[in-house]
Amino acid sequence: MKTTINKKNPGRILGYLMAVAMVLFANVFAFSQSSAPYCESFDSGAPGWTNNGWDNQDYSTGTTGTGPSDDITGGGFYMYYETSGAPAPVIDITSDSIDISALATPALSFYNHMFGSDIGILNVFVNGALEWTMSGDQGNQWNWTQVDLSSYAGSNVSIMFEATYGNGVLGDIAIDQVCVDEYLVINGCTDPTALNYDASANTDDGSCSYCNGTFVNLNMGDAWGDGSNGGTWTLTGNNTGVVYGPFSFTTGQFLTEVLCLDDDCYDIVVGGGTWDGELFWSITDINGDTLALAGVNAGPNASAGGGAGTFLGALGINTICLVYGCMDSLALNFDSLATGDDGNCAYLCDPYVAYSSVVSVPSCNGAFDASVSAGVNNSFGNDFWLWDNGATTSTVTGLAAGTYSCTITDSVNLCTSVTTVTVNPTPVITLVGTTFDAVPGLDNGGVTLAVSGGTPCYNGTAMTLAGTPNTTTQWASNAFDIVATSDLQITSIDQPTMAGFGTGNVWYRLGSGLGYEDDPNGWMLAGSAALLANFTGEQSNIPVSINMTAGETICIYVEGIGVNCV
Known part of the structure; x- marks a missing residue:
């Protein structure tokens, strides 16, 4: 086709071109928008x-x-x-x-x-x-x-x-x-410096929280690269009790957790899976520098990290951590890495415990004829005894009443144990009386006394009344004098023979009772006891309390009430 351009009308030509361009632009725009x-x-x-x-x-x-x-x-x-x-x-x-x-x-x-x-x-x-x-x-x-x-x-x-x-x-x-x-x-939270920063958030809701402690990286890994296989990493603050973890991962070789740790000592537990031997880990600061730890499975200056295990008090954040253990070098379980004693030291002769007992008591109050003995459990046969009175034998004799201490030492293993034993004093005095009943018109009756005790031990004799008038009254038939040869206390009288049931009273008066058998004045009640009929010779005890000084004389009267005679 031949196109004819009117060279005589350029304005018309320009308008035509602009119309064509607008149509083309509209088509293109409609297609590309x-x-x-x-x-x-x-x-x-x-x-x-x-x-x-x-x-x-x-x-x-x-x-x-x-x-x-x-x-x-x-x-x-x-x-x-x-x-x-x-x-x-x-x-x-x-x-x-x-x-x-x-x-x-x-x-x-x-x-x-x-x-x-x-x-x-x-x-x-x-x-x-x-x-x-x-x-x-x-x-x-x-x-x-x-x-x-x-x-x-x-x-x-x-x-x-x-x-x-x-x-x-x-x-x-x-x-x-x-x-x-x-x-x-x-x-x-849209603040990248916050603990709970949400990278997907575009509108801050005011929920940001911040670290008041120290940021660290817990870097965890599995050497095989197939996840931790059930193994976990857990950090627990000794003082705060805050637990971080347990952390784990199911695929891949590495996992890093950014933690904000308070100033504290931390126990670290790693493992618990099926392939714990593949696990490794480290703890670094925000600059990537490895932090130092000290614990049961690592020395005080070891690098933080390793394999599976329990690391007690291992990581200190602005805190010096004590590693607890036995610090006594003489103990069987001495821990050279321990910086704090846990009170659980064990020794060769544990338990090395001494014991003691009384073998015999003093024969009388103030006597020096008691004996005691001491021994020790878990003995190796190398024992040495040392009593506080200087004795060096296991059994000590010639002792008075009192408390005694004995230190027993194993001369080979250097273990020691102390025991104490108390020897109680015998009663101050014991008075045993045997009476002979009066028979009207024939016998005045009498009494025989056995006296023990005293300070020092009583060694005198009891004086009984004799030649008293014949009488059937109980006043005369049961009265007797006692002369003390040393200071003493009468604490009881044993009544051996009774013909019936009743009450036994013990009366006494100062001085001799001769001439006062029928006189009720001046007598003082020293003690009473219920008595049973007794034909076998067994004694009934009447407790009394009568103090005497050396050379003093008193008269004792035993009264039976409700019985035929005593």
Whole structure:
């Protein structure tokens, strides 16, 4: 076809060209523009995008140690930057224009995967302006990101993802699920220095909490690389009682937990799984420097870390930790690493315990003829006795009443034990009387006394009345004088013979009773006791309390009430 141009009317020609251009621009614009909400999964390639170097993939990137193994949803496709071979130093992919005028709070969201030691940089440009950037290894997982587009509200935007080479094959970068939609508010702590920092949060809710102690890294690992196999790591504060853990991981070789530890000593327990021999660990500060520990399984200056085991008081955060154990070098379980004694030292002759007993008591009050004995349990036959009176035998004689101490020593093993024994004094005096009943008109009766005790031991005789008038009254037939040859106390009288049941009373008066047998005046009651009829010669005891001085004479009268005679 031949086209004729009117050279005489250039204005008409320009108008024609402008009309053609407007039609062409309208057709192109209608074809290359999308409207929000918008989402691209790349499962059907990258329609509506201009791609310069990105690959479309539905499986792993092919290089171990970098790239994802699948897309974010599983079984789909994603776009990625392949850094093996001879990659371009910079690649990009740009969306067609997207109308976001229908969105009140527009935002761009997408998933990125940046795993590998050679990861470079991923940039996001909106209409040519840099709005987001990330570099370096971000872990072997898909990370969701949201970019605020409020400054572009009511307009059209074009999104470009740019990836740069990180100087190595372990630098594959991937993107997936790119969406433009309303801004998603995620509440949480947005302060990276807080303990509960939430990387996914975009709106701070005031929940941030901070470390008032010391940050440390608990670095845990499994040598085989198949997880900890049930093994765990647990830290417990000795004073605070705060427990951190138990920590474990099911896959991979490493796990690091960032802990905020209060000033305290910490017990560390590692293990409990099926392959504890594969476990290893270390504790480092925020600069990566290994902290020192001291514990049962490590020396005081050993580095923090090792394998499975129990490390007691092992880690001190601004605190000197005591390692408890037996600190006595003579003990069987002496612990040279202990810095605090636990009171559980064990010795060769434990238990080495002395014992003692009374062999015989003094024959009378004040006598020096008692004896005691001492021995020891768990003896090896090397024992040496030392009594507090200087005796060096196991049995000591010639003792008075009192308390005695004996130290027994094993002369070979140097173990010692002390025992004490008390010898109680015998009663001050015992008076045993035997009476002979009076027979009217024939016999006045009488009494025979056996006296023991006294201070010193009594060695005198009892004087009995004789030649008293014949009488059947009990006053005369049961009265007798006693002359003390030394200071003494009469504590009881044994009555051996009675003809019936009744009560026995013991009366006494100062001086001789001769001539006062029938006179009730001047007599004092010394004691009473219930008496039983007795034809066998067994004695009934009547307790009394009568004090006498040397040379003093008293008269004792035994009265029976309710019996025929005594």
